Amino acid sequence: MQYFCSNGHSTSPSFAQEPGLTIPKVWDCPRCGLPAGPDPDNPPQAPRVEPYKTHLAYVKERRSDADGEALLQEALDALRERGIIS
Structure with a gap:
């Protein structure tokens, strides 16, 4: 699965295939730390600090x-x- 952040970065983490394992809907971008989601056209917004x-x-x-x-x-x-x- 590929994840996209609001800075335009993408990442493809690998997950084990185990019964009952759920793949997260949001993943932290390894380049900038912002949340990343599976939709490249609508990435999650940065949390308000x-x-x-x-x-x-x-x-x-x-x-x-x-x-x-x-x-x-x-x-x-x-x-x-x-x-x-x-």
Whole structure:
């Protein structure tokens, strides 16, 4: 069976002929790593990759600016009570 990726590469992996063995519908292209399928005119699309998010980005998704200010004020008050800052 021949597989085709969206970059125009093709590959022909060999599979053993065993009872019950199913041939995969999608195969990773050995040249570029994109998914490849059996239809040369309609290869599978590349998966969408989400950009890396920092811890701060995740926190900002969950908390509003007002929540952040309240937490900061609470932490500063606790430090003032302990005499660490004035």
